[in-house]
Amino acid sequence: MTPPQRQRRDPTPESPPPQEGEGKVRNPERMYVVAGPDGERAELDLVTLIVARAEDPPPSASPEQAALLRLCAAPLSVAELSAYLHLPFSAMGVLLTELLTAELVQARAPIVRQSRTDRSLLEAVMNGLQRL
């Protein structure tokens, strides 16, 4: 028996935008959160780590905000927050923008793939996996 045959594809110069009608995220503009001391907009990633700045949520916090602040007493990824809060990923942007603006949480930027991924990072990951 012979397996079915695939044909390799070439990299496209620019990744094509999703096709019309393929599906749309609600409020994609809210996928950005204010981060960093200069208040610049940073892309909210699934693995951006969020940490509460204070031990207890302020009395002014909404129940939703208070729930999030309690969850990230220790660093927690946006993906984990989304899972524990049962909120879609796109809703996290809204919530986190408010909390970042109010300086109630801190965001720690993820490591993303670059044209040349840092070899020492890859070596650290390999060492970590070895210990599994």
Place this chain on the structure above:
Amino acid sequence: MDFKGSDTIPGPRAEDQLPHTAQSAAKIVIVGGFGVGKTTMVGSVSEITPLTTEETMTQAGIGVDDNFGSASKTATTVAMDFGRISITDQLVLYLFGTPGQQRFWFLWNGLFEGALGAVVLVDTRRLEVSFDVMGRLEERGVPFVVAVNSFPDAPRYDLEELRTALDLTPDIPIMECDVRRRASSRDVLMTLMRFLHSLAMTGSLT
């Protein structure tokens, strides 16, 4: 959503909390068709019980007269399982098990663009299910390795035969695995990291 009971929202168990020193996280994507073993693989290496993040997709109805608002649209929920491995006190690795259909990917910002690399899990009973996803990764320049999850009743091919069938360049690693076993899943991840390391050495990653 009812947040009245916010005090009772269960968070991570004490032993599942990351240390305050955790500075940054990286991600790896495990992609493949339904039932190929993505969730099993995430679970076998994760230090936490796999969690699920969801996103809602509004699917435009088929046809041209679509501008009647919500009546012609249906919302679909897409779920993605993920797990976590603490690498050091500062660094955390997340693994996302992602459906193979590309139309789901952009629901999560930067899921593939930001990932260090991907594992394409294939089942030889339905090899062609993975063709499109591999093509998409090639187009986007996302480095990947191929892991053949061996199911008992699946046709057995020799790996070189599969490499030819999948039209993989000689440098792309292909291996067999049993993702139910932690050691086997870890070997797949190690193979991906070694591959990424070799790309970083040669600078052939564009």
